[in-house]
Amino acid sequence: MSRGRMLIAYKGDTFLAATCYSYDPPLSEERRRARYIEQALVYNLQQARLWPRELATELWTMVAGLLLEDCAAFTAQEQLRECDSAxxxxxxxxxxxxxxxxxxxxxxxxxxxxxxxxxxxxxxxxxxxxxxxxxxxxxxxxxxxxxxxxxxxxxxxxxxxxxxxxxxxxxxxxxxxxxxxxxxxxxxxxxxxxxxxxxxxxxxxxxxxxxxxxxxxxxxxPTIIDLLTLKIPEEYPSNLRMRFFDCNGPDTTGYFVATDGARTLAILSHKQDQQVDPSYFEDVDAPICFWIYMPINKGEYLTDICRRAGSLTVRTETIGLTFSTNRGRTVVFGLYGHENVDFRRVAALPHTPCRVYFNQANSPGRRSVELIALESGRAAINQDRIPSPPASVSHYPYTQSNEIWIHSSCSMRHLTLVHACVDKSAPHQPVIGMLLYYTDGHRESVGQFRLDWSIESITVREMDRLYICGKRTKQNWGYVAAATTRPPLNQAEGCWLDVAQAGLLEWWFSSRHSVLFYNNSRLN
Known part of the structure; x- marks a missing residue:
């Protein structure tokens, strides 16, 4: 038994009651707590005046990092010493x-x-x-x-x-x-x-x-609506927690939606000049998580939120959301496929700023976003003139019957900048998506995109072409290795997709593969 565990056992019921979590806190809160304890411990060590010589703060930080568990346990024990029992x-x-x-x-x-x-x-x-x-x-x-x-x-x-x-x-x-x-x-x-x-x-x-x-x-x-039934639930689980994202604000520049392909896991709004904390992305606790970014351009705003429902196994369940704008643009956050899918409007949004609430994905009994509530706007209204989801030009890249594929596409005309997104958690560091800027000021996104995984932008001049390199893992899964405006020196290293500033680029991805199409040419 570790020393920290012995301390917990020593304090008994009061210690356990005081330190027991009623639910799993987000990773960002756990990290904040660890930083706070570490900083307090570093300060106390420096002020002790018991050491034969002074040490640099960096060295004390290393020492404190080794003592975090014991320090947290001792601190709680000391606080409980003068306390009453439960x-x-x-x-x-x-x-x-x-x-x-x-x-x-x-x-x-x-x-x-x-x-x-x-x-x-x-x-x-x-x-x-x-x-x-x-x-x-x-x-x-x-x-x-x-x-x-x-x-x-x-x-x-x-x-x-x-x-x-x-x-x-x-x-x-x-x-x-x-x-x-x-x-x-x-x-x-x-x-x-x-x-x-x-x-x-x-x-x-x-x-x-x-x-x-x-x-x-x-x-x-706000009135809470069940995404599947579009009705008000008869009862709610105990300790239900409802988050929100700000919608249609004057400084809103886009929305991030987390999905595993079948379920919606989280939604974030992104504002002008906002530095997004990486923990917002890391807080989603799911074995498979894709972050899809929907840029919002000047004069554009969300008009509709719709849900898609279907049967992946036996029972019918919600299998993704769509956001639509006043420009007639609709983005699907979830698996591709419109056959045998029940497509319904969840909310018609006002042009003015509002908040949209959704259940925390790790709330009791809720492992995905299944409930929604609007601060203003109209929920579960009539289903007339529902925005149509986009259709792919290329064929579905079938691999096996139960593999979930997500589709995205973007124009390649009149580019100025390309921001590639690299999965820094994977050993082979694949490019998993791109955010593209155009001469008229608008932006489009393909694949997955996280701000904290975005690498230095690529400047694209009027006559430049984009060269995208595809490779395969040891398991023979296709991925994008690089995107550049420089022609490859060695075409034998990987497969290359030559993309001119014209036409449409399509990016399909699953939990294992990335497949790109351009002008009937397939990469991976």
Missing amino acids: EEYTIDLTQPVYASYVKIDGRVYVKNLRNTGKTDFHMLLTPGICADENEGMDMFVAEDHLGIRQIIFASPKRCDEWCRSHSSAPSAWWKHISRCDIRSTVAIRSDGLKIRDIKFGRKGSLALAPRIGWQVPVSVS
């Missing part, structure tokens, strides 16, 4: 409510709620706020995988205003509990170090809204 108790909301806080790995959590204040407590609720003569207060609760981060009481008349200007709680999920759904007392569950959960004795029928955590606080919960 307990459940009630708070009377007709009395003043006070809160104390504790900082854990750089995040602040609510340590205790009490009806009587002490020197280190802060008042959250003034007396009589839930009395009969008072209109009552709505309650907003921010929580993450370790416990309650914030509790806010807000007047129903000011909920919308507060939601627009709320204080940040990164990586937390917000639940909005209406005053109509709260009795005068609430049950508090503590793990000894901090508050883990708040149970509301709801009035009347069981409310569904408090079961949902939103990425940001919402004054009115």
Whole structure:
């Protein structure tokens, strides 16, 4: 048994209760926590003044990296030393409510709620706020995988205003509990170090809204639609978490959609001059994940979101989304093929900025995007004049019956720049897609594309041609090895596709292959 595991076993139930995750946090949060512990440890080591000589910060960072697990365990153990054991108790909301806080790995959590204040407590609720003569207060609760981060009481008349200007709680999920759904007392569950959960004795029928955590606080919960049935679900799983992406903003330049070919896994919007954190891409936990980029050009905006449903095995399921724009352009995020596919409009979007919510793919019982909600716009409206998905010019590159292929294409006329995307996680470093710029200022994307895997752009002059090299892995799977404007010196090294600035380039890809077509010529 490792030393860290022995420490956990030593502290027993209280340690386990305080450090147990209620769900798997995103990779970005785990990395933030590790960086915080490492930086704090480096600082403490430098300030100790016990060492025979000073060391450079880089050396202390190396030492701290070896001690992260033990440091995290010791820190939690010390914090628990002065704490009470896990307990459940009630708070009377007709009395003043006070809160104390504790900082854990750089995040602040609510340590205790009490009806009587002490020197280190802060008042959250003034007396009589839930009395009969008072209109009552709505309650907003921010929580993450370790416990309650914030509790806010807000007047129903000011909920919308507060939601627009709320204080940040990164990586937390917000639940909005209406005053109509709260009795005068609430049950508090503590793990000894901090508050883990708040149970509301709801009035009347069981409310569904408090079961949902939103990425940001919402004054009115948007109506959630099941993508498959296009109906409002009769019930939601406990601890459902709903993310969002901003849509049709004036600074929106594109959308990233993650898919394994059959399921939608995540959606991100990209804004002008935004530096995208690589962890946004890495947070998607799936054995197969393709990131597809849809550039949005000047004057262009999304008009429709549609879903495709079909039977991959036995049961009918959602097999991808499409986004359509006012320019008549539709991008399919998922496997190619339109036969025996139920194609339905999910939402008609306003021209003005709005937010589209979708369930976190690792929410309980949900391993993909299956629910959607609109902040504004029309959901599940009539199915007239649905945008048509694009059709391929080339033939489907069949390999085996269960292989999922995704299709994309782009114009090759009047190029100015090409950004290639290289899979840096693969040993052979294949080019998996390209983002192309044109003389009129618009952009198109083929294959897969991630900003953090984009390499230095290739300048394309008026008479230049693009030369794309294809090779095969040891397993005989085709991939793109390079894209350049320089003619190959040795045509025997790999296969080459000679692409002039005319016509259409098609890029098919699966989890194993990339196949390109241009002017009836096939690469790989």
